Amino acid sequence: MDAIRILGGVPLTGEITIGGAKNAALPLMAATLLTDQPLTLINMPELVDITTMSNLLRQHGARIDQSALAPGSVEAGPTGRSMTLTTDKVTSVTAPYDLVRRMRAGFFVLGPLLARTGEAKVSLPGGCAIGTRGVDLHLKALETLGAKITVKEGYVYATVTGGRFKGANVTFPKVTVGGTENLLMAAVLADGDTTLENAAREPEIGNLAECLNAMGAKITGIGSGTLKITGVKTLHGARVAVIPDRIETGTYAIAAAITRGRIVLKGTRYELLEAVFDSMRRAGVSVEVTSDGIVVSAQGQLTGVDMATEPYPGFPTDLQAQWMALMATASGAGMIAETIFENRFMHVPELRRMGADVNVHGASAIVRGPSKLSGAPVMATDLRASSSLILAGLAADGETLVNRIYHLDRGYERLEEKLGACGARIERIVGH
Ligand code: UD1
Numbered sequence: 001m002d003a004i005r006i007l008g009g010v011p012l013t014g015e016i017t018i019g020g021a022k023n024a025a026l027p028l029m030a031a032t033l034l035t036d037q038p039l040t041l042i043n044m045p046e047l048v049d050i051t052t053m054s055n056l057l058r059q060h061g062a063r064i065d066q067s068a069l070a071p072g073s074v075e076a077g078p079t080g081r082s083m084t085l086t087t088d089k090v091t092s093v094t095a096p097y098d099l100v101r102r103m104r105a106g107f108f109v110l111g112p113l114l115a116r117t118g119e120a121k122v123s124l125p126g127g128c129a130i131g132t133r134g135v136d137l138h139l140k141a142l143e144t145l146g147a148k149i150t151v152k153e154g155y156v157y158a159t160v161t162g163g164r165f166k167g168a169n170v171t172f173p174k175v176t177v178g179g180t181e182n183l184l185m186a187a188v189l190a191d192g193d194t195t196l197e198n199a200a201r202e203p204e205i206g207n208l209a210e211c212l213n214a215m216g217a218k219i220t221g222i223g224s225g226t227l228k229i230t231g232v233k234t235l236h237g238a239r240v241a242v243i244p245d246r247i248e249t250g251t252y253a254i255a256a257a258i259t260r261g262r263i264v265l266k267g268t269r270y271e272l273l274e275a276v277f278d279s280m281r282r283a284g285v286s287v288e289v290t291s292d293g294i295v296v297s298a299q300g301q302l303t304g305v306d307m308a309t310e311p312y313p314g315f316p317t318d319l320q321a322q323w324m325a326l327m328a329t330a331s332g333a334g335m336i337a338e339t340i341f342e343n344r345f346m347h348v349p350e351l352r353r354m355g356a357d358v359n360v361h362g363a364s365a366i367v368r369g370p371s372k373l374s375g376a377p378v379m380a381t382d383l384r385a386s387s388s389l390i391l392a393g394l395a396a397d398g399e400t401l402v403n404r405i406y407h408l409d410r411g412y413e414r415l416e417e418k419l420g421a422c423g424a425r426i427e428r429i430v431g432h
Contacts, residue, residue, distance in 0.1 A: 002409075003432035004402045004416065006393035007425035008375055011261035014422035015293070016252045017071075018268035019045040019079050019413050020242035024204040026105035027181040028211050028242060029053050032062050032085035033112035034185060035215060037237030040084045043077025044242055049103050049410045054083075056099040056106050060113070061091030077241050078267030090117050097123040097154060103410065104178065107135055110156065111182035114147055115189040118163035122156045137179040141170045145186055145194065167192030167231055175200050175311040180227070181208055188217040190231035199227045202312040203272050207243045214238035246272035248412060250319040251387050253277070253296040255419060257285040258326045258395040262297035263422055270294055275315045279307050279323070283330055302326070304334030304369060311340070321347045321388035327367040328356035329395055336365045347385035350378040354392050354400065375400040383407040390415070394424055403432065 020043040030053070032039045044050065044066075054064050063086045071080030093113050100106035100123040113120035125135065139149050139156065145165040149158045167190045172179060180200040185208075187194035199205070201223060209222045215238045218230040249268040256263035257280060270277065270289050277287045277294075284302045288295045304327055309317040317340040327334035328351060338344050345365055348358050353376050357368040375398035380386035386408040393400030405428075408415060416426045 001403070001432065002405055003429045004390060004405050004408070005427050005429055006375070006390065006400045006402070008373070008393050008396040008398065008400060010259060010394070010423050010425060012255055012259045012394065012419065012422040012424055013262050015264040015266055016418045016422065017078050017266045018244045018249050018252070020077065021045070021204055021207070021245040022047055022049055022411050024207040025050060025242045026053050027108050027185070027204070027208045028240065029057060029083070029085060030108040030112055031185060031208065031211060031215065032057060032087045033060060033090060033109060033116055034189060035235040035237060036086075036088050038084050038086045039215070039237055040082060040239040042075065042082040042239065042241045043079050044081045044083045045079060045245065045413050046081060047410060047413055049105065052099060052103050053105060056095060056109065057085065057087070059092055059099070060087065060095070060109065061089055062087040078244070093117055093120045095120070095122040100125050107138065107178065108181055108185070110138065110158065111142065111184070111186035114142065114158055114160050115165060115186050118160045120156070120158050122158075124151070124154050124156065137172060137174060137176045138182045141172065141179060141183050142186060144168045144170050145190060165190035165231070167194040167229070169195045169197070171197040172199065177202050177205065180205055184209060184212060184219065184227065184229065187229040187231065188212050188219070188235065190229070192231055194229040194231070196227040196229070197225070199225055200311060201225055203243055203246065211238060211240040214240055244268035244272065247316065247318045247384070249273055250276045250316070251322050251391070251412070252418070253280065253287070253294070254319070254322045254326050254391055255394060256296040257283075257298040257302065258329055258391050260298050260300070261422070262295065264293045264295050266293040268294060275313055276319055279305055279315060283326070301370065302330040304330045304332035304367065306335040308337035309340050317341055317344060318384050320344060321384045322391055324348070324358065324365065324367055325351060325356070325388045325392040325395070328358070328369050328371045328373060328392065330369045332369065334367045334369075336367065338363050346381040347388045350385070350389055351392055353378060354396055356392070372397065374398055377401040377403065380404050380407060383411045387412060394419070
């Protein structure tokens with residue numbers, strides 16, 4: 001398995017172009033199952049999770065053509081990559097364990113498969129080990145629209161009476177991003193009207209809803225916690241841009257701050273990450289929006305600030321681990337309350353081995369600083385924990401070896417190259 005070696009202590013300076021959002025691209029790809037016409041997605045990221053989703057969709061009958069155009073062109077977005085997915089016919093309604101276990105987003109095929117064909121057999125998902133992460137809310141909501149569901153031998157078996165969902169009112173007892181996305185893709189082809197209350201408001205949901213509307217769906221309330229969907233008979237093809245990755249944006253913003261450097265973030269948008277930029281400013285980091293991009297810089301001592309993860313527009317849980325690394329280098333105490341996942345402090349023992357002073361009390365952690373971080377061999381446990389250890393390594397004295405980085409390639413494209421271009425001494429060791 002690959003490892004990443006970092007020689008820390010270099011203030012990073014330069015520019016980084018942010019790619020398309022993984023968590024937007026995955027449900028957008030699943031939307032191909034809703035139509036027999038081509039769906040073209042531009043500004044696609046190149047990541048292991050995208051390959052896994054492509055393999056899953058291919059075995060449902062999708063044809064996938066990828067093309068590369070000039071990066072930054074209007075036709076292709078900042079990444080230069082586009083993907084056209086066409087599912088003339090759904091050839092299999094089974095999403096097998098071997099593919100869905102690699103990535104929780106594989107479960108997104110359930111709603112669209114049921115909407116298009118009236119039946120599906122989908123493995124219960126895998127993904128990062130950051131909590132129990134049930135799918136009960138997806139299943140209950142789909143039942144409200146008329147699905148008959150049984151779970152046995154690790155699979156969800158579902159059918160829709162009469163082959164078509166019936167519009168209904170769904171109130172999610174808890175905000176769920178994936179649940180909202182699965183339900184949107186189910187409700188667009190339902191008979192009648194559906195209302196989703198307490199829906200997730202993440203920008204990736206907006207991206208999916210806009211895409212579905214471009215395909216002929218009728219969704220209103222986009223960006224709010226109440227989505228109203230009037231079902232239509234069929235959907236058609238569309239051409240849609242994937243929004244910039246706000247987690248990648250935040251990770252590189254923290255890279256600038258933790259190394260007391262200056263990085264210009266290009267191809268991304270400030271409003272996707274306001275809560276994080278607000279917290280960074282309170283800690284003493286400079287964040288400026290210029291015509292060139294978002295300029296993030298820091299010098300000298302930063303101050304510890306308190307933060308709680310929350311559904312959008314709050315501070316994203318996917319940046320909590322990276323934020324903790326930054327707080328270790330700040331002066332004073334910073335409290336971190338994790339309100340989304342119950343087991344998302346697995347990076348703490350590894351950060352401690354690098355010299356961070358972190359105490360966990362239930363779902364909260366207190367970080368006391370400033371700590372002089374020192375390089376160490378560490379183990380990556382999940383996707384965002386991996387990037388937290390890399391950030392700590394960039395700030396630490398000496399050599400950090402981050403082992404088991406396979407999760408990193410699920411969510412960060414060419415990370416070593418992007419950081420290396422800003423002066424980081426970072427390399428991948430293949431097959432370490
Ligand atoms: C998505 C993101 C993930 C991010 C998370 C929260 C994708 C592919 N992944 O994950 O990166 O960390 O949103 O912003 O977009 N829950 C249940 N039952 C359910 C569904 C969820 O108990 O049926 C719980 C989860 O365990 C968790 C919370 O609800 O505690 C939120 O999960 P959810 O918003 O659904 O996250 P994902 O869609 O899995």
